[in-house]
Every structure is written in structure tokens, then in C-alpha cells.
Amino acid sequence: MSTIFDLTARLLAYQVGRAIPTRRSSALMADPFPAFAIAPIRMVAEQVVYALAYGDPDGEPEIALTWNPLERDARFLEPFAAALDRYLSDCVSAGEMPRVWLAHAAALEVIELLGHRYRTNRSVGPELQRMGAQCRLLAEETTFAGQQIVAIAGILLAGHVATGQSPSEDLHLGALLAWISPPAGTAIADAAAQAALEPAAAMLARAADDRVEELRERVARGRLSEARARVEAEAIIREEALREWALLVRARRAFWDLGLAQGPELTRLAAESLGRVAWQIDRNYGSPARPRSLAQRLDELTYAEELAAYADVADDPIARAAALNAGRVLDATVLQRDQPRRGFQPCTLTLETRQDVLRVRPGTQLQLRGARVVGRVTEVREVNAGQATQITLAVTTGVRNPQLPAPGQRTDWMEPEPADLRYQKRQVYERMAASADARVFGDTLPPSAQLQPADDDLATIARKLRR
Amino acid sequence: MNLSGARGLIRVAHNPTCELQAAMTLARVREQDVYRALAGADYPGEYGERVSARRRGAQFEKNLYKDGAAVLRGTLAPLLGVAAEDLTVRDLSAEVRGSSAAAMEERARRTDRLLADLAAGRNVPDLLIQPQLRLTLAGDPASAIFIAPDVLALDRARRAYLPVEIKSFIVRDGVVAQGDRDGARRQAAIQLLALEQELTPLGIADRLPEAAMFIFASPFGMRPHPAFAEQLPAELFEMRRALDTMAQVRARLQALGVAATTDAEALAAAAPQLATTYQESCVAGCMLAQICRQNAAAQPTILGDRAAQTLGETIDLPRALALLRGAPATDEREAWLGPALREAAALFDWSTVVQGRAA
Numbered sequence: 001m002s003t004i005f006d007l008t009a010r011l012l013a014y015q016v017g018r019a020i021p022t023r024r025s026s027a028l029m030a031d032p033f034p035a036f037a038i039a040p041i042r043m044v045a046e047q048v049v050y051a052l053a054y055g056d057p058d059g060e061p062e063i064a065l066t067w068n069p070l071e072r073d074a075r076f077l078e079p080f081a082a083a084l085d086r087y088l089s090d091c092v093s094a095g096e097m098p099r100v101w102l103a104h105a106a107a108l109e110v111i112e113l114l115g116h117r118y119r120t121n122r123s124v125g126p127e128l129q130r131m132g133a134q135c136r137l138l139a140e141e142t143t144f145a146g147q148q149i150v151a152i153a154g155i156l157l158a159g160h161v162a163t164g165q166s167p168s169e170d171l172h173l174g175a176l177l178a179w180i181s182p183p184a185g186t187a188i189a190d191a192a193a194q195a196a197l198e199p200a201a202a203m204l205a206r207a208a209d210d211r212v213e214e215l216r217e218r219v220a221r222g223r224l225s226e227a228r229a230r231v232e233a234e235a236i237i238r239e240e241a242l243r244e245w246a247l248l249v250r251a252r253r254a255f256w257d258l259g260l261a262q263g264p265e266l267t268r269l270a271a272e273s274l275g276r277v278a279w280q281i282d283r284n285y286g287s288p289a290r291p292r293s294l295a296q297r298l299d300e301l302t303y304a305e306e307l308a309a310y311a312d313v314a315d316d317p318i319a320r321a322a323a324l325n326a327g328r329v330l331d332a333t334v335l336q337r338d339q340p341r342r343g344f345q346p347c348t349l350t351l352e353t354r355q356d357v358l359r360v361r362p363g364t365q366l367q368l369r370g371a372r373v374v375g376r377v378t379e380v381r382e383v384n385a386g387q388a389t390q391i392t393l394a395v396t397t398g399v400r401n402p403q404l405p406a407p408g409q410r411t412d413w414m415e416p417e418p419a420d421l422r423y424q425k426r427q428v429y430e431r432m433a434a435s436a437d438a439r440v441f442g443d444t445l446p447p448s449a450q451l452q453p454a455d456d457d458l459a460t461i462a463r464k465l466r467r
Numbered sequence: 468m469n470l471s472g473a474r475g476l477i478r479v480a481h482n483p484t485c486e487l488q489a490a491m492t493l494a495r496v497r498e499q500d501v502y503r504a505l506a507g508a509d510y511p512g513e514y515g516e517r518v519s520a521r522r523r524g525a526q527f528e529k530n531l532y533k534d535g536a537a538v539l540r541g542t543l544a545p546l547l548g549v550a551a552e553d554l555t556v557r558d559l560s561a562e563v564r565g566s567s568a569a570a571m572e573e574r575a576r577r578t579d580r581l582l583a584d585l586a587a588g589r590n591v592p593d594l595l596i597q598p599q600l601r602l603t604l605a606g607d608p609a610s611a612i613f614i615a616p617d618v619l620a621l622d623r624a625r626r627a628y629l630p631v632e633i634k635s636f637i638v639r640d641g642v643v644a645q646g647d648r649d650g651a652r653r654q655a656a657i658q659l660l661a662l663e664q665e666l667t668p669l670g671i672a673d674r675l676p677e678a679a680m681f682i683f684a685s686p687f688g689m690r691p692h693p694a695f696a697e698q699l700p701a702e703l704f705e706m707r708r709a710l711d712t713m714a715q716v717r718a719r720l721q722a723l724g725v726a727a728t729t730d731a732e733a734l735a736a737a738a739p740q741l742a743t744t745y746q747e748s749c750v751a752g753c754m755l756a757q758i759c760r761q762n763a764a765a766q767p768t769i770l771g772d773r774a775a776q777t778l779g780e781t782i783d784l785p786r787a788l789a790l791l792r793g794a795p796a797t798d799e800r801e802a803w804l805g806p807a808l809r810e811a812a813a814l815f816d817w818s819t820v821v822q823g824r825a826a
Contacts, residue, residue: 007777008791008811010770015788020815045520047637047686072688116639116686166771168747193757197512206513213518321814 014164067233081131104154106201112139133285146308153251263315306418327357367416373398504735527635560597574599586669600661627674630658655679656702
């Protein structure tokens with residue numbers, strides 16, 4: 001969101017004393033049934049897992065825990081590994097998108113570390129290695145813009161509402177939720193500050209942490225029996241895991257209670273997300289490491305970024321207004337339509353806008369919002385002493401489309417849907433791999449070819465190359 | 468938690484216009500005591516390093532230092548360009564145990580002797596574990612604080628020691644989390660300043676590069692990630708500015724008749740006369756943040772640094788809301804801001820928002 005939109009939203013939230021929605025459509029597709037949720041608890045600094053509460057977020061969680069993760073015995077994770085594998089495998093084999101809910105970025109960090117530690121760890125069995133691979137897969141999926149599989153409640157909420165506090169304060173999920181569902185009888189800033197006193201970062205509360213540390217210390221010094229210490233420590237850890245689970249469930253409910261619309265472009269984003277994850281599972285969770293696979297990953301990331309930006313503007317009126325404010329969307333009235341034969345090329349539209357910020361020039365491609373009508377700008381001129389701008393647009397796609405706008409109609413134009421060139425790029429990479437080009441696959445660069453002295457200027461060289 | 472030492476300086480560097488914070492660092496008072504004196508109650512949240520974090524940090528260092536610092540030598544050897552078995556080590560924490568003032572003084576004396584040997588061209592160890600340096604704050608020798616780098620490593624070619632900062636934070640995919648890295652870089656910058664102060668009278672401060680070495684942990688137990696060196700010009704600039712702030716605040720305290728070494732009560736009594744600059748980062752690091760936030764209730768900074776930058780120093784939140792409702796502008800900034808706010812506000816769906824109290 002732009003600075004002025006963010007500021008305005010925060011000012012309004014500050015004035016009314018509760019969060020206000022900053023989108024009218026959801027960036028997340030509705031949950032499939034069932035969804036899966038994970039609420040981890042880690043040991044601070046060591047970053048090893050004390051506990052995982054997991055399962056259907058609409059039901060009671062299962063809890064896998066250890067009172068002493070420093071022992072490096074990971075067998076307590078096996079029931080979680082089995083449940084996660086069953087959930088992902090069932091979804092993917094049925095062609096359905098999985099949905100994994102996490103509370104906040106700290107929980108994602110724990111999942112990512114599980115991936116690092118167990119994916120290729122030979123001291124654990126294949127079940128935990130698969131769990132590591134699946135955790136890494138989920139963490140990697142979050143790097144794709146618009147992904148629909150991992151829902152991180154805190155990040156989602158912060159992307160859909162504005163509060164009357166600072167973005168840093170929003171990072172605490174409890175404080176953010178206080179602004180979304182303010183408790184009665186307390187000033188909202190006080191309620192948020194109060195909520196922020198309790199950790200919401202996949203860790204034990206301070207008193208619980210100190211007590212568990214003390215129990216382990218006393219066992220190590222022979223002052224307490226291990227059985228007794230274990231019972232008390234496990235009860236503490238279980239309670240803390242349930243606290244994190246409750247926070248996650250509350251945040252998920254708060255998100256769906258925003259009641260935002262589901263835009264049509266979400267279907268595309270979901271299909272992309274499912275395709276990526278299914279492909280990774282199919283090829284046994286390999287991670288890109290070679291030039292070809294790394295280049296493909298970069299293409300995937302770039303395409304996801306473009307598609308998510310397109311979906312935001314297409315689906316959400318507020319995102320669209322922000323884009324209009326930045327000149328990336330054109331709000332224009334059709335002055336004239338020149339189409340000598342109805343339903344055929346050529347077809348030229350003359351548009352007029354009074355927008356202050358415009359980012360169009362001859363050559364810019366524009367798509368009519370919500371329709372397969374695309375054109376290329378051929379001329380931009382100021383009229384009425386700079387009070388308005390007229391744009392000539394040659395329609396390249398959609399001349400037969402019934403939604404082709406008529407004179408007098410007010411229209412929204414935006415950047416066209418991004419071109420998906422991944423297949424073509426993959427073919428290029430295959431050729432490149434087959435030729436084993438030293439410039440890509442070698443460790444050193446080949447000696448440069450003798451350059452011919454060129455008398456031509458760059459424009460002439462470019463013309464010759466185009467022939 | 469006492470704010471003296473590197474921790475306090477880093478906090479001052481984050482917010483150099485906050486006089487109260489600099490005064491707490493100068494006075495070496497406990498932050499929670501100042502909170503209690505100002506709020507009339509104990510701080511309700513958690514503060515201080517957790518036992519588990521302290522244990523992990525201590526174990527990680529112990530693992531590096533054991534067996535003649537075998538792991539430490541192996542980790543630093545590629546950076547120093549010397550075979551691990553050829554690196555010589557002196558462990559001052561083993562020679563002089565404890566954290567009492569006397570122990571720190573003794574380690575500082577031994578460090579001084581080694582630095583003098585370095586200046587005189589005599590043999591010195593390649594790795595100096597837990598040395599003790601002194602850093603003078605506010606230009607007053609009486610205000611000197613101890614700065615203890617984890618290790619000083621000798622660059623044989625340059626004949627200079629470089630600080631080595633050891634952190635048990637985990638490196639994933641070769642990347643250190645931004646916050647962890649920033650903190651370590653600032654700590655190393657303070658150590659460089661302290662080294663510079665120590666080396667200046669010896670005439671070899673010009674050998675000191677603006678760089679330090681870092682050792683972080685791998686995700687696997689206590690194993691270190693490969694060490695790396697980084698240039699720190701920006702952090703050194705920040706820390707020098709923090710030292711300037713300390714000198715200014717010292718003068719300010721004197722002008723107010725408050726002794727630099729005072730107690731929390733006296734400092735709290737002087738607090739209304741000291742500038743506090745509440746900003747977004749205070750929430751993450753300062754125990755007094757909520758008190759300052761309440762005092763800044765109408766200031767744009769409570770909506771974040773970005774909001775504060777947009778509204779500037781002249782437009783507070785009530786004024787911004789008035790402009791949003793259509794109040795006439797009084798200057799060029801307001802003339803731009805009012806319509807922009809109204810245009811943006813028209814997009815948000817107020818009707819779904821239950822009218823409540825202002826925060």
C-alpha cells in the first residue's frame with residue numbers, strides 16, 4: 001500500500017478505535033476442507049522444537065512434545081510427520097489444494113528450520129526426512145507472491161486491515177488482534193499494550209521457560225528425579241502449545257470474519273500454488289541447485305510476482321485505486337470508437353482522462369478491466385490546456401468482444417495479464433543444457449572472441465541484427 | 468538490566484535524540500528501576516536475556532574455546548590465511564576467571580600489555596580470547612566502560628588485531644537474519660572504537676581497518692557456520708555519533724544539576740526536562756516505550772515512522788484528522804495533504820466499522 005493510503009487507513013483506525021479493512025477482496029482463497037494448522041513452540045536461541053500442536057483448526061489439536069529437545073532425540077516428531085504427510089498426500093493425490101495455517105512469521109521460521117535439520121539428516125528415519133522435505137517445501141512456497149497454500153495469520157491480517165498503531169506493533173499477533181476485536185471497557189491502545197506483554201512468537205512464556213530450564217538443571221545436578229521433572233515440564237509445555245494454538249485459531253477466525261469477497265483471479269493463483277507443490281512432491285522434493293533449475297525457479301518467482309500484482313489490481317477496488325493513484329491504472333471515458341467493420345480489425349478507441357498521474361506512452365499495452373480486450377497506445381496528447389489527456393488505443397485483442405466499450409462509457413484500463421513464457425524459457429534452458437555452454441555451465445569464462453572494429457553506430461548495428 | 472556498556476551505546480545509536488536513554492547509559496542505572504520510578508509500578512512484561520538463550524550462547528562459545536580453541540582456530544584459519552595448527556592462542560578468561568571488577572581490571576591490564584607488545588613489534592598471540600578494552604564515554608576518563616570482545620584476531624600482514632564477534636544465532640541458507648546481523652555489527656563497531664582508543668596512544672591506530680570478523684552458528688547443534696569478515700563504516704559512524712550524544716547529554720545533565728552517576732529516582736525526577744524521542748523501534752528495545760508512547764499520544768510517530776515522515780513535525784494527529792475532514796489548509800504541506808487524505812479515505816469502507824473511542 002502506498003504511503004498516503006497506509007497513513008489514511010491508520011488515521012481512520014486511530015480515530016474510530018479499531019482496525020479498518022484495507023481491502024475489499026481477500027488475497028486468500030477460502031479454506032479447503034479440511035485445512036491443517038501447526039502451532040510450534042521452540043526453545044529460544046537454540047531454535048529446537050519443544051512442541052507442535054497440529055491438526056484441523058476447526059477441531060482439537062494433537063500435540064507432539066519433548067521436555068528436553070537438547071537430547072536430539074527426534075522420535076517425538078513422528079506422529080506429526082505422519083499427520084502432515086497424510087494431509088499433503090491426500091490433498092495432492094485428490095488434486096485438491098492443501099492449506100496449512102501458521103500463526104506468525106516466527107512459526108514459519110520453526111517450520112523452515114525443521115526442513116533444514118531433517119530433510120537430509122541421516123541420523124533420522126525416512127519419515128522424519130520426508131517431514132523435513134515437506135516443511136522445506138512449505139517454507140519455500142511462502143517465497144512465491146500470491147501463494148495460496150501456507151496461510152500465515154499475522155501477515156495476512158496485517159495485509160488486510162490497518163490499525164491505529166505502528167507497523168512494528170502490528171507484528172505482535174496478540175496486539176494486532178486487540179485492534180481487530182477490541183475488548184469491551186478498555187482503551188484500545190491499553191488493550192494492545194497488554195496483549196503485547198505475552199509472547200506471540202512460537203516460544204514459551206518467560207515464567208514457563210525459566211521453570212522448564214530450572215527443572216532440567218535440577219535433574220542434571222541430581223537434585224530431582226527425571227520422571228518427576230518430566231511430568232511437570234511436559235504439562236507446562238503442553239499448556240503453552242495450546243496457548244499458541246488458541247492464538248492461531250483466533251487469528252484465523254478473525255481473518256475469515258472480515259467477510260471479504262473472493263475475487264475471480266484467486267482461482268488462478270490457487271492453481272499455480274497447487275501446481276508448484278504437486279510438482280515438487282512428484283519429483284521427490286528436490287531443491288534447485290543447478291543453473292537450469294535455478295533459472296526456472298527465478299522464472300517461477302518472477303511470474304508469481306507479476307500474476308499476484310495483476311490479481312490484486314483486478315480483484316480489489318482499493319488496490320486498484322492505489323494503482324490508479326500511482327498512474328498504473330487508467331480511468332478514462334471513451335470519446336470515440338473507430339471500427340469500420342463491426343467485429344473486425346482495425347479498431348481504434350479514443351480515450352479521455354483527467355488523471356493527474358499517468359504512466360502511459362506510445363507502445364504501452366492496456367487491458368480493459370474484467371474483459372479480454374487489449375490494446376496498444378499509439379498516441380498521448382494533452383487537451384484543454386493540459387486539463388485532460390487524450391489517448392489513442394489500437395485494439396489488438398477483443399474486437400468481437402461484446403464488452404468492447406462504446407463512446408461515452410467510463411472504463412478502467414490496467415496492465416494486461418502477464419504473459420506466461422515459462423514453457424518457452426524451459427525449452428531455452430533445455431537447449432542450453434544440451435549444448436553445455438561454458439558461459440553457463442563452466443567454472444571459467446572462455447576467452448573472448450576477437451572483436452571486429454565497428455564503424456557503425458549502435459542504431460545501425462541493431463538494425464542489422466534485426467534482419 | 469543495566470544499560471551501561473555496549474548494550475547502552477547500541478541503544479543510543481538507534482535513537483540518538485533520546486536524552487533520557489543516553490542519561491540512563493551514562494548513569495549506569497537499571498532500566499527497570501527507572502521504569503518503576505516513572506510508572507510507580509514494576510514493569511509488567513518480561514525483560515532481560517532468557518536463561519535458555521544465555522546457556523546456548525555460553526555453550527556455543529565454550530565449544531569454540533575448548534581443546535586449545537581447536538574449533539575457533541579451524542573456523543578463523545581460512546580468513547586469517549594461516550593454518551589452524553599454526554595459530555597461537557591466549558585465553559584470558561581461563562587465566563583470570565570471574566566477572567568481578569577486579570577480574571576485569573586484571574584482564575584489561577594483560578590486554579594492555581599485549582597491545583603494547585604489538586606496538587613494539589614483539590610476538591603476540593594470533594587469537595586473544597576474552598580480552599578487556601576500555602572505552603571512554605563523553606570525553607571523561609572517569610566514565611570509561613569495559614568493552615569485552617569475544618576474541619581479538621591478529622592480521623599478521625597488517626600487524627593489527629581485529630574484533631571477532633561470536634553469536635549463537637543460526638545461519639540458514641548462508642543468510643544471517645537481518646536483526647541478528649545488525650546487532651552483531653554494531654557490537655563489533657563499539658569494539659573497534661575501543662581498540663582505536665587503546666591503540667592511539669601506542670601510535671598504531673592507523674593499522675586498524677574498519678572491519679571485524681563474525682562467527683555465527685550453523686543449524687546443527689553447536690557447529691559454527693564458516694566465519695566471515697565485514698566492513699563496518701556505517702556502524703562506526705553511528706557509534707561515533709552515539710558517543711557525541713553521550714557527551715552532549717553529560718553536559719545537559721550538568722546544566723540541570725544532575726550528577727552523571729546518579730540513581731534511578733534522581734534520574735526519573737529529571738526525566739521531564741530531558742528530551743525523549745519516541746519512535747517505532749523503541750517498542751522492540753526499550754522498557755520505557757509505553758510510557759513515552761503515552762506521552763506522545765497525539766504525535767504521528769505512534770502510527771509509525773513512515774506516518775511521522777509524511778506528516779512532518781508540524782502536523783499532529785488531531786490536525787491530520789481535521790484536514791481529513793476538510794479543515795482549510797494553512798500552508799503548502801497541508802494544502803497537498805488534505806485532499807490526498809480525503810481521496811484515500813473515500814476508498815475505505817467505513818460503514819463496516821463500528822464507531823468507537825479514539826485510541
